[in-house]
Amino acid sequence: MSKINRLICLFTFFTIALQAQVPEWIWHPGGAATNNEVRYFRKTFSVKDKPDSATLAIAADDEAEIWLNGKRQGDVKGWNNAAIINLKKIKQGENLIAIRGWSGTGDAALLAKIEISFGQGKKLVVVSDASWKSSDVGDEGWQTVEFSGANNWSSAKSKGKLGVAPWGDVMKVAQATRAEDLVLLPGFKVELLKSAQPGEGSWI
Secondary structure, eight states: HHHHHHHHHHHHHHHHHHHEEEEEEETTOOOSSSSSSSEEEEEEEEEEOOSHHHHOOOOOESEEEETTTTTTEEEEEEEEEEEEEOOOOOOSSSEEEEEEEEEEESEEEEEEEEEEEEGGGEEEEOOOEEEEEEESSTTTTTTSSSSSOHHHHOEEEOOOOOOTTTOOOOOOOOOOOOOGGSSSOOOOOOOOOOOTTTTOOOOO
């Protein structure tokens, strides 16, 4: 294989890898036909090494409650109010993210992206897509890795990648106002040190 062909193959591989890491809005097939709809979602993933940290970026239309390996991690409300949750209890071996979604009226979907960091800058990314399993019944123990009653669970339905209408890019990080755009009194000077990241709130 020529050097040019190898470069093309590498570019194609990395392009596909990056595309695969874009989360998708998902819901249970045939869902949201009625108001006040509750649906359940599961995704198992394997971790080979001990992680340094892990976060979950999640948005839901309209609400979602999150578990990791059977332990509740938090919740999020409002499709345009994405949350960043520090995940605890990620272990070496098989893990399970479980989400209970609720839709009040209109469009129903949730979006999730897990980033697990290891030493030497290595990362593992898990995103919501059609490989997740969903159900309209929250069977006992459905939030745990050991759950085996998967007969009524099917592949989730993708409603499009992050950025698709009607939700848009709900995970876009807002930037602070540039220092040069501020109007100051004579003798004063400002400098932008840092833009607050999702989950940090305001700070000085």
